[in-house]
Amino acid sequence: MNAAIAQPAICSATGQVACSCCALRRFCAPPGLGLDPAALPAEVRRRRLRPGEYLYSRGAPQSSLYAVRAGFLKSCAPLSGGRSQVLAFHIMGDLLGLDALASGTHRSDAVALNACEVCEITLDQAERMMQERTALAAHMRSLLSGQVADALERMVALGTMSARQRVAGYILDLAGRWSGRGYSPNEFDLCMTRKEMGSYLGLTFETVSRMLSLFDAREWIAIDGRKVRIRDRAALQSLLAAA
Amino acid sequence: MNAAIAQPAICSATGQVACSCCALRRFCAPPGLGLDPAALPAEVRRRRLRPGEYLYSRGAPQSSLYAVRAGFLKSCAPLSGGRSQVLAFHIMGDLLGLDALASGTHRSDAVALNACEVCEITLDQAERMMQERTALAAHMRSLLSGQVADALERMVALGTMSARQRVAGYILDLAGRWSGRGYSPNEFDLCMTRKEMGSYLGLTFETVSRMLSLFDAREWIAIDGRKVRIRDRAALQSLLAAA
DNA sequence: CGGTATATTGACCGTATTCAATCTCGGTGG
DNA sequence: CCACCGAGATTGAATACGGTCAATATACCG
Numbered sequence: 001m002n003a004a005i006a007q008p009a010i011c012s013a014t015g016q017v018a019c020s021c022c023a024l025r026r027f028c029a030p031p032g033l034g035l036d037p038a039a040l041p042a043e044v045r046r047r048r049l050r051p052g053e054y055l056y057s058r059g060a061p062q063s064s065l066y067a068v069r070a071g072f073l074k075s076c077a078p079l080s081g082g083r084s085q086v087l088a089f090h091i092m093g094d095l096l097g098l099d100a101l102a103s104g105t106h107r108s109d110a111v112a113l114n115a116c117e118v119c120e121i122t123l124d125q126a127e128r129m130m131q132e133r134t135a136l137a138a139h140m141r142s143l144l145s146g147q148v149a150d151a152l153e154r155m156v157a158l159g160t161m162s163a164r165q166r167v168a169g170y171i172l173d174l175a176g177r178w179s180g181r182g183y184s185p186n187e188f189d190l191c192m193t194r195k196e197m198g199s200y201l202g203l204t205f206e207t208v209s210r211m212l213s214l215f216d217a218r219e220w221i222a223i224d225g226r227k228v229r230i231r232d233r234a235a236l237q238s239l240l241a242a243a
Numbered sequence: 244m245n246a247a248i249a250q251p252a253i254c255s256a257t258g259q260v261a262c263s264c265c266a267l268r269r270f271c272a273p274p275g276l277g278l279d280p281a282a283l284p285a286e287v288r289r290r291r292l293r294p295g296e297y298l299y300s301r302g303a304p305q306s307s308l309y310a311v312r313a314g315f316l317k318s319c320a321p322l323s324g325g326r327s328q329v330l331a332f333h334i335m336g337d338l339l340g341l342d343a344l345a346s347g348t349h350r351s352d353a354v355a356l357n358a359c360e361v362c363e364i365t366l367d368q369a370e371r372m373m374q375e376r377t378a379l380a381a382h383m384r385s386l387l388s389g390q391v392a393d394a395l396e397r398m399v400a401l402g403t404m405s406a407r408q409r410v411a412g413y414i415l416d417l418a419g420r421w422s423g424r425g426y427s428p429n430e431f432d433l434c435m436t437r438k439e440m441g442s443y444l445g446l447t448f449e450t451v452s453r454m455l456s457l458f459d460a461r462e463w464i465a466i467d468g469r470k471v472r473i474r475d476r477a478a479l480q481s482l483l484a485a486a
Numbered sequence: 487c488g489g490t491a492t493a494t495t496g497a498c499c500g501t502a503t504t505c506a507a508t509c510t511c512g513g514t515g516g
Numbered sequence: 517c518c519a520c521c522g523a524g525a526t527t528g529a530a531t532a533c534g535g536t537c538a539a540t541a542t543a544c545c546g
Contacts, residue, residue: 077395077399079399079403080484083403085398085399085403087398087399098388098391099388099391099395100388101384101385101387101388102385102386102388102389102392103388103389103392107392107395108395127381130377130380131377134373134374134377137373137377137380137384138370141344141380141383141384142344142345143345144344144384144387144388144391145341145342145343145344145345145346145387146345146346147391148342148387148391148394149342149345149346149350151391151394151398152320152330152342152350152351152394153320154398155328155330155394155398155401156320156322156328156330158398158401158402158445159328159401159442159443159444159445160322160326160328160445162534163533163534193491193492193493194492194493194494195492195493199402200402201402202401202402202403203534203535204534204535204536205492205493206493206494206495206534206535206536207533207534207535209493209494209495210494210495210534212494213495225492225493225542225543241323405501405502406501406502436523436524436525437524437525437526438524438525446502446503447502447503447504448524448525449502449503449504449525449526449527450501450502452525452526452527453502453526456526456527468510468511468524468525
């Protein structure tokens, strides 16, 4: 559902090597050169984040684009009264910060849920590269358009689907994203609280918990805390098929 | 809520002149030249649509970008079982078709609700212009980023707001869009059925109807069919302020 | 060890959906 | 010209889904 990827990552023992499926790889690796994570262009900075640490906050001027190299982040929109809504979750290869291009300031908060490592490329640098190579500009347009398409898809989910459909759909979505990056398609870690998941899906955390318990009771999935194992994918999919 | 506009339109008697607030004006009017609607660049085609006519359909290969010159359109995502969800409504100056850049095929249907006139610029032509003038490419990125931001905002609405908040918010949103184009901020035509409005807001048409009746009874608005007049803007806004 | 954040589960309630009846308005054709 | 028809809209009543409130359990961390 998030930024399209071209090929699955080959993940090293550290679990960090994501360059081959990174949304920004064309900015990092000039075509013709091999993808050598060690030979990082000088313009790309690595940044580490502790759990709970902010990558950027709403209102801050945008200075960079970010790609997730390792870890798990959320972006969320602060609401009145201290509440906030989760807009997206980001895993390795995903891109952050593209909603700020138009206004020049970030429209959302980006927070690490994990120990994260992100690659950062400054906007200035990206602009310069796109001016020199118009193919890069076209690639950036494609990335942006993909984010529009993703957002529209999620609007459909929020506008038309029941609680159980949303939860089932999200599990399948996450599974697909992990498997697209070379991980098991049937077993993964949610990396988020029920509350965050509910906020993302437009549900309360109690409802999320109930749905997960329901799916577990019906032996469609197995849950242990935040670890999920899909036991009956077809059952989950048939939930979504129902209009 | 939709594509940002720079300045209000000065609308001629025909109600069609929208160039001064058109999202594509930088592609039409090379900077330095005045905005003369008569001196239309050869690359830009005008296209007229009858009510109900499709501008494009999901799955069709994308060949152009469109800007609305007059009339009212919706874009919607077809769902299983003949149902569909309205993703956006478009009025003059708005841009259509940007979600197809990544995949090369349209992800949604675009349908005229009105007699419409749109300006069409082919993708090829747009690409060529962006390669020649990188400032145009940056502008296009800004337009795309704006659409991302709009979609995220709408996700918040769908994920967190009650029925009455959604309807009130939508009325204010529409009013703002019309007034931004030089029309009355307090009196306008919905141009859509209750059903379409409900689909857009993630509600049933009965609920939409009830909310409109409620607002009318409380003298916050006056409704006559699809004509709306805002009588107590503060009341509507205070609905939204409540977390 | 206690304290806090997270999660599960139950009972109750309220909002929005569903189903249904009625009304209005336009368009068509007898 | 008017009767008829169908789409859209309004309104009511019953229902169900998800939210709210509350109690308890579990895990993590200082």
